Amino acid sequence: MKKQRSKFWNFCLACIPGAGQMYLGFFKQGISLMSIFMGCCAIISLIGVDAIAFALPVIWFYAFFDALNKNSLSADEFSKLEDDWLIIKNTDELKFNVKKVRIIAAVILILIGINSLYNGAISFCYQLGIDLDNTVFGLIRYALPKLVFSVLIIGAGIYLIKGKRKSIYEENVSIDNTKLDGDSEIIEDNFIENEKEANDEILSD
Secondary structure, eight states: OOOOOOHHHHHHHHTSTTHHHHHTTOHHHHHHHHHHHHHHHHHHHHTOOGGGGGHHHHHHHHHHHHHHHHHHSOHHHHHTOOOOOSSOSOGGGOOOOHHHHHHHHHHHHHHHHHHHHHHHHHHHHHHTTOOOTTSHHHHHHHHHHHHHHHHHHHHHHHHHHHHHHHHHHHHHHHHHHHHHHHHHHHHHHHHHHHHHHHHHHHHHO
């Protein structure tokens, strides 16, 4: 339930991205911000993509001042605020396929297991005094995750571009269909009027 609360506790919880929003009752926004922030931290820690580090302070400051701003609004303005996911705006349009979700979850779990097994093997080799950093295994360990992540980012960008083009095409098609419907209605009305005038002329004669 959305409710304005103690400014002190709101300030303290706002220091954790998403916690301030959830404290005020905006659970969807809070979960979104916390997931994005923690996801970026996980990518930096596990994969080593340092380029994402620039997003962390942006997310933190946005979450911090957003929580403070919401709690400082008047009661009328606060009641008009809506809680929604930051990335997915309309969940009603999403159609989840249970089989696909299970496959994606299975792939993620398998990848996590492989990563844990690989890290365990590397740690075991280090304990035995075997240095693998200067071998092909070291190259795979440090370069492959970044390569895979880069490919995924490029694929996501291409997917977004295609989706945008598709939406623009569908919008243009709908506009053209609307114009055609309007033109056909005008032609039909003119045809009816001409028929009426012709019938009136015949009757008058």
